Amino acid sequence: MANKRTSTGPRQADAEEAAALRLRSVRMIRPLRRLLQRIHSAGTERDRAGNRRFFYDHYLSLLLLYFINPSLTSLRSLQNASNWEQVRKRLGIPRVSLGSLSESVRVFDPALVRPILKELADLARPHLQGREAEALANLTAVDGSVFAALPRMAWALWMDAEHRGVKLHLQFQACKGVPGDAVLSPAACSEPAALTSMLEAGRLYVCDRGYASFELFRRILDVGSSFIIRVKDDITVNVQEDRSISETAAQAGVIRDVILNRLGTAHHKDVVGRPMRLVVVQAVERNGKSTELWLVTDRFDMDxxxxxxxxxxxxxxxxxxxxxxxxxxxxxxxxHSEQGVALQMYAALIVSLLIAIRTGSKPTKRTFETIQFYLLGWVSEAEFAAHLAGLKKRTC
Structure with a gap:
């Protein structure tokens, strides 16, 4: 009996450890699994023989693994990872060839992942409290950022043939601290046009001067949303009414609050077609200099x-x-293809959302490191729970 216990003990311990690792993985990706089922068979229309074994959700799972595991640095390393039995079991994928991975970026449409991104964002919890939470519940910060590309990526237009780049246009749900929607384009693009293509109803868009376009203002209002957008301080305004500034507003840096008859001069077409509000805020820049922020909005009701x-x-x-x-x-x-880069960016955003949903807070470098060790089995369940509890204390 003693020999039998000795022989089965290690196997049982190994099984328990493997089960614990699978449980950790399931908890991280549980919000995603149901959504991935929708796209499982997408892009298989050409597979008339019915012998395809590598599907859309498999490819996306490998991309998620790429961001979680820092040892993976290329498409070839992802292919090599699929050779290991534990990787295949935990991700539910088959062994895949480098050719199949390369083909995937042509077969799988990244636009199908965009709705998944939005639904995951709906699962995240807001961080704001009090009157800010009530007034800014739908606050959506908008901006674009350039990712340097290789010169041979001819589609990624930027400055010249030697300087290529792609731009990620992001709608960030500031109240939750998570990405809500995103599209990818060549770096040489119009940011107002990119936002116009992404507009949704019920949002409060906040943007910098790069989005100051009367036509964009009109489009935002037409879809049933609002905006707070910074404009240049030399813009021509036609003041209808000066509003009084409360003590709370003065403490926030507000130095002027006016109602405008229209934006621009009488010699230009009134594209917006309704009165606007201008709030001027005195702010201090990083270099210590004071500057005025001219913020145009349609929200007359907001303090x-x-x-x-x-x-x-x-x-x-x-x-x-x-x-x-x-x-x-x-x-x-x-x-290096447009679809392949888009899939990679969506996978990165999904990883960020999964971290936010699992931890209940904005992702940080320390939390990301802890999660990586947790998934490897080098941080215990109790240690991970203690880390999450510490995050909640800091956000309360």
Missing amino acids: ADLIAVAYRYRWSVELFFRWLKCVLGAKHLVS
């Missing part, structure tokens, strides 16, 4: 201090781009 606060949250999208490039490593492109 002026909340207008100033909403614009400050625009920086959240800038910080997220830093996370995406410097921590997740999304600036290293594993594919």
Whole structure:
């Protein structure tokens, strides 16, 4: 009996360890599994023989693994990872050839992942509290960021033939600290046009001066959303009414709050077609110099201090781009085709969302490191729970 216990003990321990590792993986990707089933068979129309074994959700699972495991650095390393039995079991994928991986970026349409991204964003919890949470619940910070591309990526237009780049246009749900929607384009593009193609109803868009376009203002209003957009301080305005500034607004830096008859001069077409509001905020830049932020909005009902606060949250999208490039490593492109880069960017955004959903807070470098060790089995369940508890204390 003693010999029998000795022989079966290690096997039982190995089985328990493997089960624990699978459980960790399931908990991380549980919100995603049901959504991935929708795209499982997408792109298989050409498979008349019915012998395809590598599907869309398999490819996306490998891309998610690429961002979670820092030892994976290329498409070839992903192919090699599929050779290991535990990888295949935990991801539910078959062994895949390098040729199948390369073909995938041509077969699988990245547009099918975009709805999955949006649904995952709906699962994230808001971080704001009090009157800010109520007033800024649908605050969506918008910006674009360039990712350097190789000169041979001819589709990625930018400055010249030697300087190629792709731009990720991101709608960031500032109240939750998560990406809500994204599209990819060549770096040489129009940011207002990119936002116009992504507009949704019920949003409060906050943007910098690169999006200051009367036509964009009109489009945002037409879809049933609102905006707070910074404009140049030399813009021509026709003041209808000066509003009083409350003490709270003054403390937030508001120095002027006016109702405008129209934007621009009488010699130009009134594209917006309705009165607007201008809130001027005195802000201090990083170099210590003072500057005026001219913020145009259609929200007459919002307190002026909340207008100033909403614009400050625009920086959240800038910080997220830093996370995406410097921590997740999304600036290293594993594919050179337009569809392949888009799939990689969507996978990076999905990883960020899964972390936010699992931890209940904005992803940080330390949390990301802890999750990597947790998935490897080098951080226990109790240690991971203690880390999450610490995050909740800091956000409360």
